[in-house]
Amino acid sequence: MGSSTARIEAAENRCAQQGVKLTERRREVLSALIEAGGALSAYELLDRCNKRLSKSMPAMSIYRILDFLQSHSLVHKLKSNNKFIACAHIDCDHQHFSRSQFFICSDCPAVEEINIDTSAYEFMRKAAEQAGFSLSNTQLEFTGSCQRCTNNGGQPE
Amino acid sequence: MGSSTARIEAAENRCAQQGVKLTERRREVLSALIEAGGALSAYELLDRCNKRLSKSMPAMSIYRILDFLQSHSLVHKLKSNNKFIACAHIDCDHQHFSRSQFFICSDCPAVEEINIDTSAYEFMRKAAEQAGFSLSNTQLEFTGSCQRCTNNGGQPE
DNA sequence: TTCAACCTTGATATATTGTATCATTCTCAG
DNA sequence: CTGAGAATGATACAATATATCAAGGTTGAA
Structure with missing residues (x-):
């Protein structure tokens, strides 16, 4: 991640x-989200944008953007927490997958985005198929809890 | 499911x-949700309860209950759609798992609750561990789409 | 029995998240 | 330039959820 x-x-x-x-x-919105380094709610992101911009924008714009x-x-x-996060693979050369997995820290904004291998997905697809x-x-x-929060005993700093 | x-x-x-x-x-709330036969939002459930009860209750009560x-x-x-569903295993004799999986139809209230086998979970747990x-x-x-909605071309009835 | 502590519910206000709608501004091809 | 379509602004409002204090009920011990 560059x-x-x-x-x-x-x-x-x-x-x-x-x-x-x-x-x-x-670009402003994406850039604010990237620099946040984690997940933000739409309104948190709106605040950050509006604080550093000359002309503030309405909430509707954030959602549209x-x-x-x-x-x-x-x-x-x-969806777990109604927050948004910049894709971790924007500047990767590899193929983008529609199958993203996120490990979300419940105590801080940390989120890890990974791609599981195909077999685990295929397993679920078949289970779903059996259920129609x-x-x-x-x-x-x-x-869950990220390493930092685990070490802090779940206390945000 | 009885x-x-x-x-x-x-x-x-x-x-x-x-x-x-x-x-x-x-009991009234649980029973209304069971009889709905699918996922409902808190306010949808509130409406159903209040329609069939003599004394209506405030939204706060639904959330508390x-x-x-x-x-x-x-x-x-x-969390995907901010809806609630009765557990499919209330009257099962088998052990309840904390690991539930849901197949949620995007076109109707149908939801299927299953339990995946341990290996798929273990796979994810290890992946998470590697990410701290x-x-x-x-x-x-x-x-996804349930069988019925798939056959209807995604049209709810 | 009666009181006190605790649990449950009611009532009200408000916070948070998200959408609908119409007006205005911007952009760019013709 | 100009006009059509895209993007944004502005405003209102819907949908989801929580905070808080008051009132009612249950229960167990004195």
């Missing part, structure tokens, strides 16, 4: 490739 | 064993 600017640049490139625009507002960023896999929404379900979204979220 | 009354009775027994009370209100029911594994909260995370909650939610 520097903040490297990731923004990679996001620019990916948008250009897809024929969509990473406007100034969108987050929708855009999600639809281009630059941001993920964590065809899976669409396979984003998995696990809650 | 009849509605069988499940309520089983819930009574489990509460009694644990030395807690399944009060009238709690749902907290109680969740803490005794009689109800689960689906110790998992606590392992409820997994998969979104």
Whole structure:
């Protein structure tokens, strides 16, 4: 995972490739989220953006922009806690998977995004099939405690 | 999964064993949720309860009662869609697992609750460990389409 | 029995998260 | 330039959830 600017640049490139625009507002939002280094709620992100911008924007804009960023896999929404996080693979060269897994710390904003191997997914797909379900979204979220919070006895700093 | 009354009775027994009370209100809420046959939002459940009860209750009560029911594994909260569902294993004789998996239909209230085998979980636990995370909650939610909605082309009836 | 402690529920207010809608501004191809 | 479509602003509101204090009920011990 490169520097903040490297990731923004990679996001620019990916948008250009897809024929969509990473406007100034969108870049500001993505950049604030990347620099947060973890998961933020929409309104937390809004506050951060508005604090460092000359012209503040309404809540509606954050949601619209987050929708855009999600639809281009630059941001993920964590349903466990209604927070948003910058994709960890914006500037990776490898293929992006639709199957992301997140380890979410319940005591701090830390989130780890990984990609499980295919066999575990295939296992679940078959189990679903037996129950008559065809899976669409396979984003998995696990809650727990990150190393730092585990060592602190679960106390945020 | 037995009849509605069988499940309520089983819930009574489990509460009694644990030395807690399944009060009238709690029984009403659980029973409404069981009879719904799928996932409901807190306010949908509130509406159903209040429609069939002589004395209506405030929203706060639903949340309190749902907290109680969740803490005794009689109800689960689906974080994917902020809905609640009666545990499918209230009146099962087998051991209750803290690891539940849900297949959630995105087009109707259908939800299937299963228990994956231990190996898949163990796989994820190790992956988390490598990332410095110790998992606590392992409820997994998969979104997709149930058989009925798949056959209807995703159209709810 | 009666009182006190505790648990449960009611009532009300408010916080948090997210969407609907219409107006305004921006951008860019023709 | 200009007009169509995209993006944003502004405002209202819906949906989800929590905080807090008061009132009612249960239960066990004096």
